[in-house]
Amino acid sequence: MTPHLVVIGTGYAGLLAALRAARIARGRVAVTLVGASDQLVERVRLHEQAATGRSVAHPVAELIAGTAVRFVHARALEVAPRRLVTDAGVLEFDRAIVCTGGSVDLDLVPGAREHAFAIDGDRVARLFSEARRIAARGGRVAVCGGGLTGVEIATELAEALPGLRVELVSASEIVPGLGGKAREHARAVLKRLGVAVREGVRVTAVAADHLDSEAGPIGFDLCAWAAGFRAMPLLAGLGLPMAADGRVIVDAYLHARPDLLVAGDAAAFASAGGGWLGAGCKTAMPMAAHAADTAVAELTGGAVREFSYGDLGYCVSLGRRDGILQFMDAAGQPRERILKGRVAAWIKEQVCRYTLLALRAEQRQLLAYRWQRRPARPLVAVEAAQ
Numbered sequence: 001m002t003p004h005l006v007v008i009g010t011g012y013a014g015l016l017a018a019l020r021a022a023r024i025a026r027g028r029v030a031v032t033l034v035g036a037s038d039q040l041v042e043r044v045r046l047h048e049q050a051a052t053g054r055s056v057a058h059p060v061a062e063l064i065a066g067t068a069v070r071f072v073h074a075r076a077l078e079v080a081p082r083r084l085v086t087d088a089g090v091l092e093f094d095r096a097i098v099c100t101g102g103s104v105d106l107d108l109v110p111g112a113r114e115h116a117f118a119i120d121g122d123r124v125a126r127l128f129s130e131a132r133r134i135a136a137r138g139g140r141v142a143v144c145g146g147g148l149t150g151v152e153i154a155t156e157l158a159e160a161l162p163g164l165r166v167e168l169v170s171a172s173e174i175v176p177g178l179g180g181k182a183r184e185h186a187r188a189v190l191k192r193l194g195v196a197v198r199e200g201v202r203v204t205a206v207a208a209d210h211l212d213s214e215a216g217p218i219g220f221d222l223c224a225w226a227a228g229f230r231a232m233p234l235l236a237g238l239g240l241p242m243a244a245d246g247r248v249i250v251d252a253y254l255h256a257r258p259d260l261l262v263a264g265d266a267a268a269f270a271s272a273g274g275g276w277l278g279a280g281c282k283t284a285m286p287m288a289a290h291a292a293d294t295a296v297a298e299l300t301g302g303a304v305r306e307f308s309y310g311d312l313g314y315c316v317s318l319g320r321r322d323g324i325l326q327f328m329d330a331a332g333q334p335r336e337r338i339l340k341g342r343v344a345a346w347i348k349e350q351v352c353r354y355t356l357l358a359l360r361a362e363q364r365q366l367l368a369y370r371w372q373r374r375p376a377r378p379l380v381a382v383e384a385a386q
């Protein structure tokens with residue numbers, strides 16, 4: 001009988017895993033993609049949607065058309081051994097790849113879930129309409145979280161809706177994973193766009209019209225929440241080892257159980273530099289491609305190898321006309337040199353386009369998705385050109 005691979009989640013990781021598995025299996029494995037949503041949401045563009053209202057969703061049906069991937073529109077409820085329970089029925093499988101992702105943590109402080117808009121899911125469309133309404137009367141938006149998502153949303157809102165008074169509140173320095181030059185550039189752009197930045201201020205609660213913080217109350221008309229990270233709860237309660245943020249710990253091959261691989265933001269993979277590999281599209285897609293290769297090899301008697309990933313750097317947008325490219329060294333530390341300004345904004349746009357292009361290339365069997373394995377190339381040519 002043809003072995004059955006089930007992939008759960010219709011984000012970047014789930015779609016890439018399903019498309020790639022179907023391509024390389026060439027009919028030797030049946031591939032089913034299960035998704036609570038029948039759309040791929042381009043999450044790396046959610047801040048653009050929040051500031052412009054432009055939808056960033058793409059129908060799954062379009063992305064798998066012409067392939068052997070079967071789509072089941074259902075929410076996965078439980079992943080029992082070789083058996084997936086969904087709200088539309090039960091699926092037996094030989095291997096499953098779980099790609100259910102994660103989101104900002106609305107339970108980080110009291111009141112965030114009730115009073116803040118997450119930069120996530122369907123709340124982003126409402127965030128845009130509220131932000132536009134408030135901008136018309138010079139209202140205030142508080143963006144909580146000074147990581148990459150918070151900085152991207154603050155700059156995007158300030159640039160697209162100049163009537164808004166945007167305040168960015170960060171418990172630590174902004175963009176903590178980046179180097180000093182990148183941070184200084186981010187601060188300069190935020191200042192140029194009129195964003196008030198409070199660094200080292202911890203928010204302790206969110207009320208209907210203000211934040212409670214260690215520095216006292218901070219008033220707002222609208223609160224955008226971009227702090228913390230939680231993996232989706234699908235695999236909680238199965239007795240699998242989990243990281244503190246709810247990601248499932250996977251082994252060197254991305255297995256969480258012999259019948260189960262986990263990829264993308266749902267997975268905690270021990271990185272070469274210590275700690276867990278950071279959640280992000282740039283790690284989700286390599287993990288998904290590797291998980292697909294592993295699952296198909298295991299089901300068809302092929303060879304498997306350990307997952308390997310080399311971090312080339314971070315690409316951050318600061319509105320549509322500015323950005324930062326932070327190169328990393330082989331140990332995963334930020335290098336001294338950065339690219340910034342329009343050229344970085346342009347590169348970031350190409351990176352975002354590449355995510356969809358990579359899916360379409362797998363769909364049409366044009367190109368196999370490739371990624372940088374460890375150790376990272378030193379990027380000598382790029383740096384020498386600066």
Ligand SMILES: Cc1cc2nc3c(=O)[nH]c(=O)nc-3n(C[C@H](O)[C@H](O)[C@H](O)COP(=O)(O)OP(=O)(O)OC[C@H]3O[C@@H](n4cnc5c(N)ncnc54)[C@H](O)[C@@H]3O)c2cc1C
Nearest residue numbers: 009010011012013036043044076100101264265280281282
């Ligand atoms: C504003 C913003 C900007 C970002 N910018 C960058 C960037 O520049 N670079 C970068 O690397 N990363 C960036 N990220 C992070 C990136 O978007 C995520 O890391 C990426 O989406 C992870 O992909 P994924 O497929 O693992 O999860 P997701 O894209 O979150 O997809 C998860 C999927 O699983 C589905 N799902 C969840 N639970 C279930 C269930 N029980 N049953 C069935 N389906 C389920 C969901 O519906 C969804 O389709 C950004 C994120 C945000 C919010």
